[in-house]
Amino acid sequence: xxxxxxxxxxxxxxxxxxNRDISFDVEEGSIxxxxxxxxxxxxxxxxxxxxxxxxxTGKVKFFDKDIFGISPDKISNLGVGRxxxxxxPFADQTLLENVMIGAFVKEKDIKRARDRALEIIDFVDxxxxxxxxxxxxxxxxxxxxxxxRAMAIDPKLLLMDEVxxxxxxxxIPGLVELVKKLKKTGVTIxxxxxxxxxxxxxxxxxxxxxxxxxxxxxxxxxxxxxxQVIDAYLGTFxxx
Amino acid sequence: MxxxxxxxxxxxxxxxxxxxLSIIAGLIILLFALPLFxxxxxxxxxxxxxxxxxxxxxxWNVIAGFSGQISLGHGAFFGIGxxxxxxxxxxxxxxxxxxxxxxMFVSAIFAVLIGIPMLRLSGHYFAIATLLIGISFQVVFQxxxxxxxxxxxxxxxxxxxxxxxxxFHTSKAPYYYVxxxxxxxxxxxxxxxxxxxxxxxxxxxxxxxxxxxxLCINVSNYKIIAYVISAIIMAPMxxxxxxxxxxxxxDRVFNIxxxxxxxxxxxxxxxxNVWGPIIGAAILVPISEYSRIYLGGTGGAVDxxxxxxxxxxxxxxxxxxxxxxxxxxxxxxxxxx
Numbered sequence: 396x397x398x399x400x401x402x403x404x405x406x407x408x409x410x411x412x413x414n415r416d417i418s419f420d421v422e423e424g425s426i427x428x429x430x431x432x433x434x435x436x437x438x439x440x441x442x443x444x445x446x447x448x449x450x451x452t453g454k455v456k457f458f459d460k461d462i463f464g465i466s467p468d469k470i471s472n473l474g475v476g477r478x479x480x481x482x483x484p485f486a487d488q489t490l491l492e493n494v495m496i497g498a499f500v501k502e503k504d505i506k507r508a509r510d511r512a513l514e515i516i517d518f519v520d521x522x523x524x525x526x527x528x529x530x531x532x533x534x535x536x537x538x539x540x541x542x543x544r545a546m547a548i549d550p551k552l553l554l555m556d557e558v559x560x561x562x563x564x565x566x567i568p569g570l571v572e573l574v575k576k577l578k579k580t581g582v583t584i585x586x587x588x589x590x591x592x593x594x595x596x597x598x599x600x601x602x603x604x605x606x607x608x609x610x611x612x613x614x615x616x617x618x619x620x621x622x623q624v625i626d627a628y629l630g631t632f633x634x635x
Numbered sequence: 636m637x638x639x640x641x642x643x644x645x646x647x648x649x650x651x652x653x654x655x656l657s658i659i660a661g662l663i664i665l666l667f668a669l670p671l672f673x674x675x676x677x678x679x680x681x682x683x684x685x686x687x688x689x690x691x692x693x694x695w696n697v698i699a700g701f702s703g704q705i706s707l708g709h710g711a712f713f714g715i716g717x718x719x720x721x722x723x724x725x726x727x728x729x730x731x732x733x734x735x736x737x738x739m740f741v742s743a744i745f746a747v748l749i750g751i752p753m754l755r756l757s758g759h760y761f762a763i764a765t766l767l768i769g770i771s772f773q774v775v776f777q778x779x780x781x782x783x784x785x786x787x788x789x790x791x792x793x794x795x796x797x798x799x800x801x802x803f804h805t806s807k808a809p810y811y812y813v814x815x816x817x818x819x820x821x822x823x824x825x826x827x828x829x830x831x832x833x834x835x836x837x838x839x840x841x842x843x844x845x846x847x848x849x850l851c852i853n854v855s856n857y858k859i860i861a862y863v864i865s866a867i868i869m870a871p872m873x874x875x876x877x878x879x880x881x882x883x884x885x886d887r888v889f890n891i892x893x894x895x896x897x898x899x900x901x902x903x904x905x906x907x908n909v910w911g912p913i914i915g916a917a918i919l920v921p922i923s924e925y926s927r928i929y930l931g932g933t934g935g936a937v938d939x940x941x942x943x944x945x946x947x948x949x950x951x952x953x954x955x956x957x958x959x960x961x962x963x964x965x966x967x968x969x970x971x972x
Contacts, residue, residue: 445849447845447848466848466853467845467848467849468847468848468851468852468853468854469851471848471849471850471851472851476849477849479845479846479849483843483845483846484843484846485838485839485842485843485846486842487838487842487907488838488842492835492838495835496835496836496838496839496847496850496852497850499832499835499836500850500851503832505648505830505831505832506648508832509644509648510644513640513643513644514640516643517639517640517643522639522640522643523639525643544846544850545849545850547850548850548851
């Protein structure tokens with residue numbers, strides 16, 4: 396079943412075409428990897444889907460519901476969670492408080508919201524840091540915080556902008572494992588990722604963008620061998 | 636269940652430090668007992684002003700500290716509260732105990748009317764807009780004949796002390812208790828607010844509106860809610876102040892200084908913290924009152940110089956306010972390593 400259908404989505408900022416006529420589908424329970432060089436329009440695409448930026452034209456359907464032009468809070472309320480490329484933790488609040496804010500979407504009672512937040516914090520392996528302020532956490536831990544906070548709203552679809560961006564090499568495998576663990580819970584994931592090896596490892600499908608346009612969409616192996624993708628992004632990609 | 640998770644779930648929801656609670660309980664008892672020890676009129680007045688300013692600062696703390704919107708026209712709600720009580724008492728004989736609620740209601744309505752367009756602005760723009768709104772209330776009331784225009788309202792005095800008219804001429808002690816009770820109720824309710832779902836969501840709006848939107852929080856609505864709550868807290872102080880001094884005019888109750896002082900008190904004590912306004916008021920109000928006594932007519936300006944100096948020192952050395960002198964483990968749950 397298709398959880399997300401994007402049709403002919405376009406957005407320009409002045410004379411710059413951030414996204415041009417982009418279309419793709421996402422199957423429920425799958426992981427879609429989004430790749431492309433810097434400035435390809437990946438984060439803008441996330442902003443258009445989640446309502447943070449209003450698209451000029453196009454259609455976005457979440458299951459059967461048209462979510463084009465709807466405000467971000469309403470879209471998230473339907474079950475679309477997201478993280479941000481530039482991390483946005485509530486810095487002066489603890490990790491637990493950060494996640495509780497998300498948990499309040501499903502749990503009205505403070506004790507239940509807290510228990511739910513703790514379960515999610517445990518899921519992302521940060522239970523011992525629950526009382527630390529977000530500003531005290533490392534970048535990798537803040538990535539986990541954002542994932543936990545987004546999960547707390549019980550999303551059906553989770554958009555993650557550069558899960559492994561800006562973290563050291565030792566931290567990356569843990570974050571990748573966490574994404575795989577997340578997938579096992581049944582949540583559908585769209586992830587922007589610059590590390591091509593990771594994208595090929597975790598994705599069921601890959602969407603490649605360049606200069607705001609879709610240049611390829613398909614299974615990782617197809618994308619890996621797509622000439623346009625190689626020219627625009629992969630270069631001499633070592634498949635091994 | 637994972638043992639670490641089980642331990643985390645078994646923790647109390649709130650960090651209840653018995654020693655701190657005992658100190659608070661002791662202070663409350665002491666505050667109720669103080670007038671019984673023959674406090675003179677000046678000290679009763681001093682405490683009344685501390686209670687009043689602490690509540691006013693707490694009102695500002697809700698909009699600025701909890702939801703992150705810097706309002707510079709909050710004195711407008713103080714003035715609305717003052718006029719609502721005095722006007723309805725004088726014109727229709729309505730007891731201030733009822734018209735206090737009317738003042739709160741009118742303030743809430745104005746907060747919605749002002750908030751809907753204004754809260755679309757952010758940062759400095761919102762602050763400047765509220766500053767102008769605050770001044771415009773003063774200008775309107777200076778020209779509004781129904782409420783006495785620039786001369787204001789002289790509340791009809793009762794021949795004797797009257798609880799129903801909220802007028803006490805023989806002693807300030809009843810006023811002391813009225814202000815104290817409002818102070819305690821307000822702080823308790825704001826304390827509850829800070830620990831409620833609404834409180835969590837307001838802090839999310841303050842810290843990062845975009846992240847808040849991604850968590851199903853309608854940022855505009857929550858800003859308006861905070862503004863309305865803030866106005867509802869401010870208005871009763873105007874009402875009680877009017878009954879305390881029995882004469883109000885636009886220069887006094889819509890004065891821009893009110894909006895500035897509540898800001899100073901909150902920033903000094905600790906913005907965004909429920910205890911900050913108490914600490915700020917307990918320090919700044921005595922400075923204001925003593926400078927007025929010892930420096931006479933010029934005191935009004937000298938206290939502002941003191942405020943400025945103290946604030947500069949605090950901003951340089953303690954940007955989180957005086958509350959940051961209190962050890963963190965008293966205010967927050969201890970961190971687990």
